[in-house]
Amino acid sequence: MAAPSVLQRYAAEPASTSSIDALHAAHDDELLHLIALNVFCRKEDNVLIPWTARNSSDMLHRDSPHAAILAELRKCPAVDIYLNTGVRDHGYCEDAMAYTLHLQSRAIPKWVLETTFTDEDGSATTYFELCPRSAILFMNHYWEEVHEMPRFPSTKKIVLMPNVEMGELKPSHYHRVDIVLAKSRDAYNRIWAWYNQDFNNPRGAKVLYTQHTTSDATVLVRNASQHGQLNGTLAPKNFSQLSVVHANGKSPFKNAGRMLQCWKDHPEFPILHQYSSDDWSNGTYNELWRDKPPANVDFHFGKFGHYINQARAAGALVVTTDAPPMDEFVDDDSGVLIHGITPWADKATMGQNFMFEVPTRAICESIQDILAMDPHERARRAANGVRRYFKQRQYFKQSMQTLQAMVYQR
Template identity: 45%
Template sequence: YAREGNNPRHSKVWFTQHTSSDPTALARAQSKAGPSTFGSIRPKDFTNLRVFHANGHSWQKNTPKILDCWNERPTFPYLNVYSKDELSNRTYWTHFRDKTPSNLAYHLGEDIDPAAFGKLMAEASVILCPSTMEGFGHYINQARAAGALVVTTNAAPMNEFVDESSGVLIGASARGTNGRVMMGDGTEWDVEPSAICAGMDQVLAMTPYARQKMAQEGQRKYFDQLGYFRAQMNDLRDWLRQ
């Protein structure tokens, strides 16, 4: 890459930033078109918090650590977890085989269509994204688009989407990659349950107004990036027509 003359065709790199679809757009469209079947979307409540987390099959979202935290803190706000991985399932039943949590609903293996998923994110006031690593960061970006207060890992690239003005950052320590990753170390991070709990304590210490303003700042930054992406794509098309 650093070798002199390594671009004989004089290729141009076009910086666009990263963008993702807004998952709530389809939900709002369906709610408007069929309110009797799809239902209405509840407004976000930054006083009585609704917390949301989804990881699908991914092991990178630290879902077991979230379950560990909620097991230790039964007074935390109500959390909906949507998961399909076996480690999270084992963790849930380790904690709750003999008791039913009062502040947690664990949805294992449920297939959610895009509109229903968008509705869940539209209604959530807090979305947990304590990732070990991210490929593109779509989940974090979609959480910002949904206007939720995002709680994510204080490490790259997660803290490139969310900073201290637009979300709550969770402490993490770098995990060695043992030469498995071409980019080297600093791409995978360990997040402890205590750090997730500390992040939620920070959320709970805020006023409802402060939570809402922070969530709105994250959403604003999402749309700023979306606007930048569109502008750069228009510039690219103009350049290609030359």
């Protein structure tokens, strides 16, 4: 099964080394902006979100004045982000807002593409007439036949952000696009090999290795501390006092049940904060304890966005599966890898071996390894994880500039 995201949880900021403090100082304003965009995305389900948005009044609604909507649409960035209603959850908002911000673009719902807008002088126009050469980015299979709309220009390129393990993505999706974004090296290799089969790339689609980034919620705490909004001072992390977070949200493929079983077998383990909203995880919890959980298990009904990235950004010591793409984000110098896994016999358009069997025993052993680890070593690896988060963030930002240049190429 897919990687368990086991995170060491603290309320304070990442390890307080001068290099990490400098990274925060250089990036926190931008990270605050990204947090704000994510809030707008999850709160406002059917609005146009410009990358410059700083408050709710910057959102454009279906009933906003046409002049205001047209003023935004006429900017015609290199790439527009298609984000319709119904998918604006933690995960897709994290994706969409990262692209919106770093492409200096906007996230647009379907009504923007369907509406004929009337300007102040009485002239009428549409999004497709205004921006025929702005590419449109689709996330996974959420296209909603936009590419088949009668007004969709032949000059308009399609960019695909795929999660390559998804069965909903069919060959027809990959055959229709012009540029495919690969968030991991494993994804890049799979997509490139797939296109290189005979007669399998009818549009000459290009593949761009982008890596990925996400928001960092701890920036809110740092910002509050700097503005005197906390009761007391912000304490540094204490890697001698352990707690663990496992967040699988609504996914049944992140071994939440085996995490709970591990804590059932090891009552001596530190407290586990489990965030789940799927039936399998909830059923396992009820089967093991029902209304009498042990003191070291704190079960929450909830969701997260990008588990590993947000954990690294927060300065957590991340434990994940020793398999791609997880081992591209975390290694044994910046976290803890779970060994002893075997691939499932799964299959998608981009191949197989996306899912892995992670035995309960292997999960328990990884926690035991952390408990045996010197606190300074825990802190060192966690700090390296923060540095890797920022390094990957910088790579992602540069790759967005590359994407813009690719779109403008004729």
